[in-house]
Amino acid sequence: MPERTGMEVSIALSEAVKMCKTDVVSAYPITPQTHIVEHLAELVADDEMDAEFIPVESEHSALSACLGSSAVGARTFTATAGQGLELMHEVMYIASSMRLPIVMALCNRALSAPLSVWCDHGDAMSIRDTGWIQVFAENGQEVFDMTIQAFRIAEDADVLLPVVVNLDGFNLTHVVEPIILPDQEQVDRYLPEFHYPYPLHPDKPVSMGTYAPPHLYIEVKKAQDEALKNSKQIILKAWDEFRQIFGREYNPIELYCMDDADVAVMAMGSINETVSLAIDELREEGLKVGQLKLRLWRPFPHTELREVVKSLKTLIVIDRAISFGGPGGPVCSEVRSSLYEHEGMPHVIGFVTGLGGREVKTSDFKKMVRKGVEQAEKGLEEDYEIVGARE
Amino acid sequence: MQSSEELPGWKDFKPGAVVTDAGSARSYKTGDWRSQRPTYDFEKCIKCGFCYLFCPEGCIHVNDDGFMEADLYHCKGCGICAHECPMHVVTMVED
Ligand code: SF4
Numbered sequence: 368m369p370e371r372t373g374m375e376v377s378i379a380l381s382e383a384v385k386m387c388k389t390d391v392v393s394a395y396p397i398t399p400q401t402h403i404v405e406h407l408a409e410l411v412a413d414d415e416m417d418a419e420f421i422p423v424e425s426e427h428s429a430l431s432a433c434l435g436s437s438a439v440g441a442r443t444f445t446a447t448a449g450q451g452l453e454l455m456h457e458v459m460y461i462a463s464s465m466r467l468p469i470v471m472a473l474c475n476r477a478l479s480a481p482l483s484v485w486c487d488h489g490d491a492m493s494i495r496d497t498g499w500i501q502v503f504a505e506n507g508q509e510v511f512d513m514t515i516q517a518f519r520i521a522e523d524a525d526v527l528l529p530v531v532v533n534l535d536g537f538n539l540t541h542v543v544e545p546i547i548l549p550d551q552e553q554v555d556r557y558l559p560e561f562h563y564p565y566p567l568h569p570d571k572p573v574s575m576g577t578y579a580p581p582h583l584y585i586e587v588k589k590a591q592d593e594a595l596k597n598s599k600q601i602i603l604k605a606w607d608e609f610r611q612i613f614g615r616e617y618n619p620i621e622l623y624c625m626d627d628a629d630v631a632v633m634a635m636g637s638i639n640e641t642v643s644l645a646i647d648e649l650r651e652e653g654l655k656v657g658q659l660k661l662r663l664w665r666p667f668p669h670t671e672l673r674e675v676v677k678s679l680k681t682l683i684v685i686d687r688a689i690s691f692g693g694p695g696g697p698v699c700s701e702v703r704s705s706l707y708e709h710e711g712m713p714h715v716i717g718f719v720t721g722l723g724g725r726e727v728k729t730s731d732f733k734k735m736v737r738k739g740v741e742q743a744e745k746g747l748e749e750d751y752e753i754v755g756a757r758e
Numbered sequence: 759m760q761s762s763e764e765l766p767g768w769k770d771f772k773p774g775a776v777v778t779d780a781g782s783a784r785s786y787k788t789g790d791w792r793s794q795r796p797t798y799d800f801e802k803c804i805k806c807g808f809c810y811l812f813c814p815e816g817c818i819h820v821n822d823d824g825f826m827e828a829d830l831y832h833c834k835g836c837g838i839c840a841h842e843c844p845m846h847v848v849t850m851v852e853d
């Protein structure tokens with residue numbers, strides 16, 4: 368029987384990677400991802416996990432090694448954070464363009480300078496357009512579940528795309544949470560063996576990542592874009608089957624108190640738990656406010672978003688990243704452009720907050736909701752506001 | 759370049775544009791990059807093979823008469839063979 372165990376989330380994630388019978392792990396340790404890599408290295412060294420652990424000299428090498436192992440058809444995992452992701456950057460595009468279903472845990476960390484090891488989503492936003500499927504977890508159980516789902520989605524013959532599972536650095540990686548560990552039999556039922564359709568093999572040579580002159584490149588990119596967009600159907604199917612086997616439900620946007628809401632707060636990651644507390648308190652004060660937790664970041668769930676916001680007057684979007692000199696936080700500006708050409712959509716108000724690990728309290732979110740509602744009524748003063756920076 | 763009717767559409771690619779035919783670079787017509795082509799005065803040729811070794815395209819082969827000559831499907835007209843030939847056998851002309 369599945370048991371509920373107190374466990375650090377990084378350890379739980381590593382156990383999920385083990386239960387997925389991962390063949391190859393290649394990663395370079397970096398705060399706050401270190402516990403994942405250390406624990407996986409231990410599992411391999413102690414023969415508890417039948418995998419190759421490839422120690423490398425940098426993150427660029429880590430992801431490059433993953434390309435090779437995924438290309439031969441090995442189930443492949445890596446993990447990184449912040450600056451480590453930046454060093455992987457060029458290889459990110461290659462993994463998705465070559466359609467290699469690598470799974471990465473990204474322990475979200477603010478980017479230097481100034482040097483910070485603490486959480487925000489600046490790193491995740493820097494890889495927004497690299498063509499990976501990208502999901503955000505809110506708590507430890509979701510991190511565990513979404514790691515298993517990630518392999519299932521990535522390796523589906525109709526997807527074949529790498530997946531990033533985002534988990535907030537420290538706020539998730541280093542906290543001990545109750546985790547329901549499934550039976551191995553359940554994981555095996557959910558996750559079939561990996562069969563890459565065109566593996567590198569001397570008996571049947573293939574060339575990957577070949578040269579494409581101008582008369583071929585755009586066709587290949589269009590095919591890649593279609594593949595990422597179409598992956599949503601497989602993601603929904605994979606989540607549905609997950610619910611059937613494990614009993615927990617996953618949706619592109621999770622709803623809280625949305626039935627009669629005319630204001631909603633949208634956020635990604637672990638701050639959603641604090642947002643929920645703010646919603647509860649605001650409800651007690653009589654405000655009809657709800658919450659939208661954006662789980663699926665790529666492919667962006669446009670239709671689901673329009674459906675859930677159409678009865679709202681105001682939508683407040685919280686970003687944990689800045690687009691310097693741009694139209695607002697990345698999530699807010701995408702939400703706005705997704706709704707812009709459609710009738711009857713709410714006002715969209717953007718707040719950027721929680722940068723570099725700054726704590727955002729329930730009372731802060733309550734202030735943002737009140738301010739957002741006011742701004743929606745009066746009209747926008749500015750495209751976005753950075754909340755929490757002292758004058 | 760091939761006409762657009764012969765070129766693959768976006769649905770024609772395998773995932774990741776993986777190429778499953780070994781040695782398929784052979785079918786890629788680098789010859790259409792060319793603005794000049796090599797011509798030969800084989801009477802002066804000493805069959806030293808410099809042109810063969812230096813050709814970046816690897817497109818020089820031994821013809822029926824035993825002389826080294828470019829395959830124009832792949833020759834991109836760089837003129838390196840003409841530059842390297844010690845006997846001035848090769849002359850580049852407008853294509
Ligand atoms: S012109 Fe260049 S490509 Fe053509 S045969 Fe000579 S060296 Fe080779």
Ligand code: SF4
Pocket residue numbers: 802803804805806807808809810826842843844845846847848
């Ligand atoms: S380099 Fe000149 S002399 Fe030597 S084989 Fe080629 S054509 Fe003949």
